[in-house]
Amino acid sequence: MKTTIRNNWTKQEIQQIYDQPLMELIYHAASVHREYHNAAEVQVCTLLSVKTGGCPEDCSYCGQAARYHTDIKVQALLPTQTVIEHAQKAKNNGSTRFCMAAAWREVRDNRDFDRIIDMVKGVNDLGLEVCCTLGMLTEQQAIRLQEAGLHAYNHNLDTSEQYYDGIISTRTFDNRINTINHVRKAGITVCSGGIIGLGESHIDRIAMLLTLATMPKHPESVPVNALARVKGTPLENNAKVDIWDMVRMIATARIVMPKSMVRLSAGRIEMNETEQAWCFMAGANSIFTGERETLLVTPNPGVSEDMKMFQTLGLKPMVKHMKDEACTAH
Template sequence: MNENMLKHDWTKEELLAIYNRPLMQLVFDAATVHRQWQKPDEVQISTLLSVKTGGCPEDCSYCGQAARYHTDIKVQALLPTETVLAHAQKAKDAGSSRFCMAAAWREVRDNRDFDRIIDMVKGVNEMGLEVCCTLGMLTESQAQRLQEAGLYAYNHNLDTSEEFYDEIISTRKFDNRLETIKHVRKAGITVCSGGIIGLGETIDDRVSMLRSLANMEKHPESVPINALARVAGTPLADLPRIDIWEMVRTIATARIVMPASMVRLSAGRIEMSEVEQAWCFMAGANSIFTGERQTLLVTPNPGVSEDMQMLKNLGLKAMVLEKKEACAN
């Protein structure tokens, strides 16, 4: 299987037809594609650390880190570099092969905090981990600095469809998301971009979001599929839990249309049973996120030992990086 076999001109009708296949057929088809393109018994363990928490000026309706919402989340300034590197080493020792650093910023600014992020990236890269950041919007020159420091991946989710986007966020536009992804790609950094389901969107919205990703000139190397983690005090706190079969359908569709990508089962796992997560793996998910203190950024998440036991129960194993190419020039 190679890049030339990938399709980049999906129609909405084609994706809807895939999403709406009978469930058993859809999961079988996705599992077949998964086995053709991926190692079906491997799951990448990725650790996500909030290096700067809360106080964000954005108004993302799902996010407890937005300053305008009254939540119980404690604002935390940018962590010291040595603290972050200690977390990264601990994550590596626990079996993670990717370490992601998140800062609750609207956009990166060229200041001392960004200089410290650069130092963190260099340090994690030297550990032999895939290092990922999610810092908000980036300029072309900022993306280049991150690449030169050794950044492997940059996360910037589309969140939802272009059509539904303004219902969820008003402080930036869907095109701003695409612009940052373009800067990341131009700098030679791999792209991590996916979305959230359970925001009140329609099936058409989910399919439209996946179509935006699958029709990029190059598919994102990583596609996180998040279930809404409801945070008290946010506008979406009272929405119902997304049905697990909708999660499975979204993952399966992502796997079929972006077969070479890592499909990451991300936020919302705390509300999923082991059986429900197993269905997601069967449908093509091959990565999970862990976080220290059983949190994923600011929401509850299964613990590392619990995740490792689940993988053992399912006959899966943590992915081990054979060789990580240095990202720095």
Template sequence: MQTIQRAIIRNNWTKEEIEAIYNKPLLELIYEAATVHRQYHKPDEVQVSTLLSIKTGGCPEDCSYCGQAARYHTDIKVQKLLPTEMVVAHAQKAKENGSSRFCMAAAWREVRDNRDFDRVIEMVEQINDLGLEVCCTLGMLTEDQAKRLQEAGLYAYNHNLDTSEEFYDEIISTRSFNNRLNTLQNVRKAGITLCSGGIIGLGETDRDRVSLLLTLANMETHPESVPINALARVKGTPMENMPKVDIWDMVRMIATARITMPKSMVRLSAGRIEMTEVEQAWCFMAGANSIFAGENKTLLVTPNPELSLDMQMFNRLGIKPMQNSKQETETVF
């Protein structure tokens, strides 16, 4: 019987190595990714994370893809920071529906040390007490702010790199690629796990996609969660007329992320609403083992599949929602 060697965790990839993986014949690439996936993860489990926008719109940034940027004329309604009790109620509902992680997103450029941040700290504390993994995405973060979040019980912080360093300035001018890396470093120093990935379909090349994965895969510790997003085209933004992302491009990105970062959760994120069940199944086969379930059929401000439909898909594919360590403890006792 042939023994398959366990994939080694590496942080010294070259661009040529990752490019060679990305460009493998598709079925060979998927097979390799599926093999690596089974060495570090249970193939029949997918983490369900609920994402809630706790402060919507009015962002001063100019991210070309984002409907929450104040400078673009979109139909998105600006909403101030939600009341703490409302957010906690959403988290409780998410837990009851099978989510193991609850993510809170605020359309801020950066965190400010004010009353709103104090309220976010309260939200983190109370949701942590529910037994959920708590995640936030709040923009740029200082080391002291990261420490406050960690002390409140924050499990993960999301801060996507979006695209390659080389292509970054074509998409965003109001903050630099290094600004994003600095926030990720501050999160690491505070002892919080990282959630960081990118978006495809912005007009980038395959080499840009490889470069993005190279940056993530060569971090001293890989991000514990790597979201792979397909551009959600929002009317009123500069990206509204971009073509739909090809499913096989998504599969290639997911598979390459899985092979280069074997232990990370690879999240099939934005863009699922335009994917068929069969297309999503290919993504799971290629190593995706996490999805976002948005409130009210939305992911922040863009459409997302209904949770009940996701559960039906899971049943047909033989997948079950993953439990976190806190929920496993509750189940035992």
């Protein structure tokens, strides 16, 4: 009998899971993982910044915020054909999911959004899962994306509701939830997780997982990011995230959201092969890779390095992607 999918978790229950002795927690998570997933498969995803920098938000961790003095160069929205070519390369390198990111506060109904719609259609025609992360969305904009063939929309919570104001002041936690609700209502799958290493407490991490795990439907994708410390941002001097904190977070997410893809996201560049192996053992079954060896604007392992790691660990890229769980018509 499989572990029951629950949406009525309490904070105390999640804390009890999170606080288990580490080896017990990993064993528990690995067992749940094997009930719902093939533990030998990892979905390979590619994330491309289609519009970089110049964002008016003040997210303390983000080098793309216009107000911070970083080395990141502002780049206008890429040509549609350029994006399609990147998607084709990603597919050739084994990716089954292609995510396009634009450094916007929110989507505006203009020619740039029309171009994003064309990009979604083009990537969808390649047979890839198409994901976008474009900032806040209205319900009507979400419907347009769904009709164009968008499979998933990424909109991370980042941290707990209680700690949120200490990291971002230009939008609210409720703004995040509203966008996720618009995405879900439009019939697009939800990609939502968070970042650890922002200065938050373990209680904040548990509270963020509680928000995700008590949604009426769990996010189909839950990225777990370690803070990428970008020079010039307010958090550039934060301590490197401890690998066991990362493993503990991944394992807890796996247990409380058994069917979700748990994505080992930002921060892999500072993890060696052994540390990443522990994350896979704890239930992570997706990574971001790419021929440009960047994740948005921060360093990331490249395709060849990841394939070598897979060979060492006896893992293989997931061939069948998740379109059978995809969007329902609006």
